[in-house]
Amino acid sequence: MFDKSKYSVNQKLIKDFVKQLSKSCDYSYFLENMKNEQFSTEYWATMGEAGYIGIITPEECGGAGFRGEELAVFMYHMARSTLASYQLMTQIVCCELLTKFGTEKQKKKFLPEIIDGKLCSLATSDLHEGMNLFEMNVTAAKEGKTYTLNGTKSYVFGAKESDRLIVAARTANKDCEKEGISLFILIGEADGIELTPKEINIRTTVTLEPEFMTITGDRVYELRFTNVEIPLESRIGEENMGGQVVQEAADLLMIMMATAAVGWGDYVLEKAVEHAKKRVIFEEPIGSYQAVQHPLARAKTELELAKLAVGRAVMAYQSEEDKEDISIYAGIAKYSATEASYTAFDVSMQTHGGYSADRETGIITLWPMVLLSRIIPLNNDVILEKYAEAGLGLAEGAIS
């Protein structure tokens, strides 16, 4: 899937776009923005202009109508060029949710503007319960022609910078029931929404200040809804059936996360190999010593194996296989890719030694991305738990 020599013409052109983008929005551009806590305006303007947010949105809805393979090639090369961001993945998921579950009016209104670069955030994770839909306690109470939102969401990427917000909330039943969840799209700065930025702590040798954004400009927020009134027509999909929508969003996010993770892994390993060839200690490059070679080779092996899992998940998604199967393959891909990427990162840090903590090498700044990819949208332990139950047929386990 990620063998450049086997890319189709379309895939080569997508890779070519990423290469072109990486020249104007290069690493130093993002580093400067991160240091100054500036939003990456030019990056998003280009994404909107070039239309890649709509890469899998059907042509009749204003997108390009490609599916999984092109999306995977795009996200892999974006990550490999340190251009992939969680916000970007969110944008693509929001388009897919609206395409699949939105009303014609919603599609017509929201899809063109999101594809053109207006940001839309996705608030599915509750403050304490995370992505556990059973215990979702953000509520949307229906009364007359409106719903009233109350509760707190966490890990919402780009909420402040977004014009739109898709929120999952409980509309029926009570806690501990998966059914009864609905999705809504609303204006990002509606009355009654309080935003709190969450710190992303990468305390480097350069600064001991906490960071509020990742290298590609992702900012994370906590959102508190207090009696936020939204019209009935804001609901996406059927009432109380949002659980399935959230699951499909999570599957697509996991596939993109997996694809990005192998891209990040390849990037940091490539940097490590370059360093191992150039760095001379005891008159030989450090890459000539087995103590350096073997971890690098092992990390690359794990990444290559993970790519097979990613390829399987992408094909399941592209071929619209059974939803349960897509979830399982997406989970396997996300687990294996993010763990392999994490290992690659660690090996790259070890190979670079002290240089890895220097932002200018471009290694340390990717650390939060790689670290968070093991947790978002689902923690890898949760993925294993789901696989034990759905894949291996084991009983729903007690939490150990």
Add this chain to the structure above:
Amino acid sequence: MNMEILVCVKSVPDTEESEIEVNADGSDIKRDDLVYTINEWDNYAVEEAVELVDEHGGSVTVVTVGDDQCEEVLRREMAMGANHGLLLMDDAFEGSDGKGIANILKAAVEKESYDLIMTGAQSDTGAGQVGGMLAALLDYPYASLVNSIEVMDEKKLKVGREIEGGNQEMNEIDLPCVLSIQTGINEPRYVTIRGIRKVSSVEIPTLGASDLGVSGDSVGTGAARVKRIDYFLPELGKGTEMLGGDTEEIVEKLIGILEAKGGLK
């Protein structure tokens, strides 16, 4: 006015993606596993053509001489905004020198009616021959190293040329003409995903020697009067010193040398 513009483009090895090495018999570079891309100068020419057509109407056709792999660069430029693509492919074309390529392109030009023909100022070989030869064969006026174009009227352009020493020259040139385009004339646009989708199913016509009416004795290896006889990486000259180590070490060594030579006080 409507401008019909032909831009001649070339697929070249992507030096950022591929390690360029000389092959075993020293006749060429190793071409297995090379990644190809659009010649950078040609990309600027296409952008300029698209901008001219956006402003004045008409259409842009991109043409290349090569094998079916070269179709990729045509699709790339069409995704960027060119309206048509044309692949000139024939076994007889293989091994053509600059004049041979110009002969093939001349035949393609004469099959249609173009107001303006553009090439890149040079390509991977650095020869920079084709634009000038094509103009001579067509008996069209020619301007090289063009870094600005302004349409004066239906019969004339005002073009800027980059001159040695940072000087600039302005010329009026009659249409139809051939211009070779310098990098930096514009900022080439991104290849949009909608553009890629739009051209993905477009059939690109292919013309061979017989379609073009090109005789075998004017193109190909047999007609080539410039023949490569050797290809190699020159040995390091006397006094050349390659600095080794990581970036920091190289910088330290460089500073040491500059200080020793009196370049840094």
